[in-house]
Each structure stands twice: as structure tokens, then as C-alpha cells.
């Protein structure tokens with residue numbers, strides 16, 4: 001992530017999608033990507049740039065803006081747009097065409113040590129994603145020596161509370177409504193079975 005963070009006074013940029021806009025079809029359609037990436041994600045980046053221009057945050061890397069503004073009521077607008085910028089970049093990379101399947105051996109070992117089985121881990125992710133009330137995110141994170149599943153509301157992100165995210169699933173309605181209407185559980189289970197990018201999660205584990 002840090003390589004994509006603009007560390008100068010230059011504006012933050014919308015990172016390129018790591019695949020074509022129709023590459024996740026039919027689980028996530030090009031139409032959904034068009035709105036979700038092309039309008040929502042882009043909008044967060046643009047709002048962030050407007051909000052931080054000329055402030056103490058103008059020259060900071062994205063992750064620093066997120067952690068510095070988390071929990072501060074008077075900085076909520078900056079936090080929301082910075083965190084949503086970060087969360088979405090992380091989400092796109094948490095997915096891949098022909099994803100799902102089995103994680104690399106080290107990650108699998110860690111998952112089994114923390115959850116017992118792969119299925120138990122996926123079940124916890126699905127439960128977190130479907131029970132998050134309203135907008136938010138389900139995450140696989142490293143917390144100390146253990147892997148855990150957590151859910152966050154709105155723009156909240158575990159890195160603001162000292163946990164190391166490995167992957168995430170966006171459960172805002174804009175992530176699935178065009179393709180699944182109100183059937184969030186169907187979106188979540190299709191993502192876990194067909195798109196989730198265990199390799200991306202494993203890369204973070206090694207860091």
C-alpha cells in the first residue's frame with residue numbers, strides 16, 4: 001500500500017484497478033465496478049484532496065491521515081474520506097478473478113491455528129459480513145499473534161486500532177445492490193468462494 005501513497009503535497013490519486021472492470025463478472029459486474037470504483041472510490045479521493053488542501057494533513061501519507069484523524073469528531077470528514085480511499089484500494093486487491101480456493105500454505109497454517117479449519121474462518125467472515133448492521137466492512141486481521149475476523153461500521157478501519165488487516169469485504173450496499181439487490185449474503189458467499197484473494201492476504205502476513 002505505501003508505494004501507492006502520495007507522500008508529497010501532490011494530490012492523492014485513485015490507484016488503477018488491479019484488473020479489467022469486467023474481470024470479476026459475473027460475481028461483481030462491470031456495471032457495479034463502474035459505479036463503485038469509477039464514482040464512489042473516485043469521489044472519496046477527490047473529497048479527501050479538497051478537505052486536506054492547505055491543512056496540516058496536506059503533506060501526510062494516506063495511512064497517517066487515517067490514523068491521525070481516527071476517533072476525532074472534528075476531523076470526521078477527513079477521516080471518512082481518507083479511510084474510504086484506503087479501504088477501497090485494499091478491497092479491490094482483496095479480490096481477484098478466479099479467486100477463492102485454497103490459501104498459500106503459511107496462511108492456511110495460521111488460519112487453522114486461529115480458527116481450527118478453513119471453513120470456520122470463511123464462516124466467521126461470512127457472519128461478520130452479513131451481520132454488520134448498515135454500511136461497513138468485514139476483515140481478516142492479525143491481532144498480536146492471532147488471526148481474527150472483525151467487522152467495522154461505515155469508514156472504520158482496523159489499522160486505526162492497531163490491527164494489521166489481511167483482506168476485506170465491502171458490505172456497503174453500493175458494493176452489491178446492482179447485482180444482488182438486498183441479498184447481501186449471496187454477494188458475500190460468492191465473493192468468498194470465487195473472488196477472495198488469499199495470496200494478497202498472505203503477502204501481508206509475511207510483512
Ligand SMILES: [Fe+2]
Nearest residue numbers: 170172174175
Ligand atoms: Fe464501497
